Amino acid sequence: MKTDTSLPPVRGKILQNASLAPYTWFRVGGPADWLFLPADAEDLSLFLRELDPAVPVTTLGVGSNLIVRDGGIEGVTIRLMGKYWGEVSAVNATTLSAGAGALDLAVARAAAANGTRGLEFxxxxxxxIGGATRTNAGCYGRELKDVLNKLEGITRAGEPVAYQGDRAEYGLPALKMDYRHSELPEDFIVTRLLLSGDGTDDPDAILADIETLQARRAETQPIRDKTSGSTFANPDPPGTPDQRSAWKVIDAxxxxxxxxxxxxxxxxxxNFLINTGNATAADLEALGEFVRARVLDTQGIDLRWEVRRIGRLQLPA
Ligand SMILES: Cc1cc2nc3c(=O)[nH]c(=O)nc-3n(C[C@H](O)[C@H](O)[C@H](O)COP(=O)(O)OP(=O)(O)OC[C@H]3O[C@@H](n4cnc5c(N)ncnc54)[C@H](O)[C@@H]3O)c2cc1C
Incomplete structure (x- = not known):
């Protein structure tokens, strides 16, 4: 994108040539041509309505499932951060409303404080929570789709749209949410969700369960490293019992x-890649491809990337 492009006026912030590495867990990647931090949903909608339709738009969550390539991201990158986007509130005893920028952990804790069971995972x-929608994130036997009641968002043309119920076009089935997958249109930006648990309980008991889950994670995963979680989805079809998990075939x-x-x-x-300190996005991607090739050669399993790789390989000249 040329630097002389005039962008629509906004109430939030627009930064030019903004480094994205600090916005990803891997801490790698080149700059966004433009980084837009919208003030609220109306600001985002008006901006998209006015923005030249030819300009590519990319949305970032908190970058825990991403490799932003070393050449950065063309066009406008949008990040939903700040109080407005992180707000979580109780609608009733079993349902919460969450801004798309809220951390999943904050949603789980708000549900616990509300006495809502079923969102601990x-x-x-x-x-x-916006990123979790795109990837149908899940763990401990539950996925986002199991608790998703309504999804609000904005199309690339700036139109607000809500997915709810069983309707053909904007019903939840249209999102085809499946294991680490959704068919949410690529340029659709999730702005708010209604999430429902499946009962009520003592808030302290729910909080205690959340702490147990977190302690279990810290024991088994390198959560303090610069990583992006599971690099590859579990094999599908799974092959032999020893080939059901991506980590098992990678280890083998x-x-x-x-x-x-x-x-x-x-x-x-x-199944986790880590940046030991000075990795580039190209190092991480090359290592992932090397692992895929070796697993294919030795186990006959073609692993599918779960981590999303986005952006340009190199900065434009
Ligand atoms: C230590 C560790 C453990 C993890 N464990 C798990 C796990 O158990 N289960 C699991 O499912 N994942 C896990 N992950 C991966 C990751 O946390 C999830 O995929 C998470 O849902 C990504 O959310 P994010 O906000 O970081 O999204 P990002 O990584 O920023 O983006 C992911 C995708 O979502 C899109 N996106 C983000 N926000 C929006 C929005 N508002 N509207 C539309 N699209 C959007 C992006 O464009 C991108 O395509 C783990 C990661 C780490 C680092």
Missing amino acids: LSGIPGS AGCRGLRVGGAQVSEKHC
Whole structure:
């Protein structure tokens, strides 16, 4: 995108040539041509209505499932951050309303404080609730789709749209949410969700369960490293019983601890890649592709990337 492009006026912030590495868990990646931090849903909608339709738009959550490539992102990158986007409130005893920028953990904790059972699993996912929708994030046997009641968002043309119920066009089935997958239109921006649990309980008991889940995570995953969680989805179809988990086939292929540049396959959980300090996005992607090739050669399993890789390989000249 040319730097002389005039963008529509906004009430939030627009930053030019803004580094995106600080906005991702891996801490790698080039700059956004433009980074837009909308003040609220109306600001976002008006901006998109006025923005030249030819300009590409990309939405970031908190970057816990992303490799932003070293060449950065063309066009406008949008991040929903600040009080407005992170607001979570109780609608009734079992339903909460959450801004798309709210952390999953904050939603789980708000549900617990409200005495709502069934949203505890969200505490295991270190992303935003908007990002969780796109990837149908899940753990401990539950996925976002199991608790999603209504989804509000804005199309690339700036139109507010809500998905709810069983309608053909804007009903929840149209999103085809499945294991780590949704068919939410690529340029659709989630702005707010209604999430429903399945009962009520003592808030302290729910909070205690959340703490147990978090302690279990810290034991088994390198959650303090610069990582992006599970790199590959579990094999589908799964093959033999030993080939049901991505980490098992990666381990069996001898990839635990492998390195490319500053990127490493985690010793603690070998479906996690980590940036040991000076990795580039290219190192991480090359290591992931190397692991895929080795698993295919030795196990006959073609792993599918779960981590999303976005942006340009190199900065434009
Ligand atoms: C230590 C660790 C553990 C993890 N464990 C799990 C786990 O157990 N289960 C699991 O499912 N995932 C897990 N993840 C992966 C990740 O946390 C989830 O995929 C999470 O839902 C991503 O949310 P995010 O806000 O970080 O999204 P990002 O990584 O920023 O973006 C992911 C995708 O969502 C899109 N997106 C983000 N926000 C919006 C929005 N408002 N509207 C539309 N699209 C949007 C982006 O464009 C991108 O395509 C883990 C990650 C880490 C680092």
